[in-house]
Amino acid sequence: MSHGVAANTNSKKNARMKTDTKTEAARDVGSGALLGRVLVACEYSGAVRDAFAARGWLAWSCDLLPSETPGNHYQGDVRDMLDAGWDILIAHPPCTHLAVSGARWFPAKRASGEQQAALDFVSMLLEAPATHIALENPISIISSKIRKPDQIIQPWQFGHGEVKATCLWLKNLPKLTPTQIVEGREARVHKMPPGPDRWKERSRTLPGIAEAFADQWTRATRPNIGHEPRAGDALAPKK
Numbered sequence: 001m002s003h004g005v006a007a008n009t010n011s012k013k014n015a016r017m018k019t020d021t022k023t024e025a026a027r028d029v030g031s032g033a034l035l036g037r038v039l040v041a042c043e044y045s046g047a048v049r050d051a052f053a054a055r056g057w058l059a060w061s062c063d064l065l066p067s068e069t070p071g072n073h074y075q076g077d078v079r080d081m082l083d084a085g086w087d088i089l090i091a092h093p094p095c096t097h098l099a100v101s102g103a104r105w106f107p108a109k110r111a112s113g114e115q116q117a118a119l120d121f122v123s124m125l126l127e128a129p130a131t132h133i134a135l136e137n138p139i140s141i142i143s144s145k146i147r148k149p150d151q152i153i154q155p156w157q158f159g160h161g162e163v164k165a166t167c168l169w170l171k172n173l174p175k176l177t178p179t180q181i182v183e184g185r186e187a188r189v190h191k192m193p194p195g196p197d198r199w200k201e202r203s204r205t206l207p208g209i210a211e212a213f214a215d216q217w218t219r220a221t222r223p224n225i226g227h228e229p230r231a232g233d234a235l236a237p238k239k
């Protein structure tokens with residue numbers, strides 16, 4: 001199996017990533033004398049990758065699609081990358097066969113095996129060899145078939161005036177604290193016009209949530225480095 005590599009700001013690294021095997025792909029992400037290594041699985045936007053990179057992590061995104069933004073990106077199957085020795089794995093697996101909003105199609109998806117394959121993919125990500133893991137999905141049958149989420153967040157808790165319940169399954173990471181509670185409660189994604197890119201608009205990680213992931217989970221996993229006061233400090237529970 002051969003996998004291409006998306007446009008990358010680092011041409012040397014990019015050339016190294018033009019590999020054909022899982023082993024080579026996993027070996028070539030670089031050691032990075034930075035805070036550590038972060039893999040953002042199933043991300044074409046670069047939103048979470050860039051938020052971690054801005055804080056000093058060696059951050060890679062990985063998706064079957066090219067990255068929309070320049071940066072370290074492996075275009076291919078995330079299974080090629082999971083064994084590379086990641087400190088943090090943030091995963092956004094597809095919800096197409098899992099989200100309860102599509103429950104009317106579940107019988108067909110069960111019969112075809114697509115639903116079980118999607119659940120197996122999620123289980124593999126949750127059990128990946130990374131010290132800290134966060135997996136994100138909408139309200140889905142992951143809750144009943146694998147386990148309940150550790151937290152459900154909303155965009156309006158992170159500066160975006162809209163509703164979209166987003167579940168987080170966490171391993172060795174704290175729950176997120178809201179950073180900026182805003183008034184709007186619009187279901188923006190439901191109002192989007194039909195079109196080939198609708199699913200992308202619906203699934204792209206919002207900047208306020210990407211920033212909260214990177215900011216709060218950098219603090220949690222690297223408590224001994226100097227941290228600036230953070231957005232949302234006033235909202236944090238008083239100790």
Ligand SMILES: C[S@@+](CC[C@H](N)C(=O)[O-])C[C@H]1O[C@@H](n2cnc3c(N)ncnc32)[C@H](O)[C@@H]1O
Nearest residue numbers: 042043044045063064077078092094203204205
């Ligand atoms: C729900 S979208 C997540 C988008 C993400 N929130 C972002 O901001 O880019 C799921 C993504 O998983 C990708 N994907 C599906 N199977 C994959 C695989 N085996 N390896 C890597 N990416 C995969 C899809 O191409 C799709 O872009």
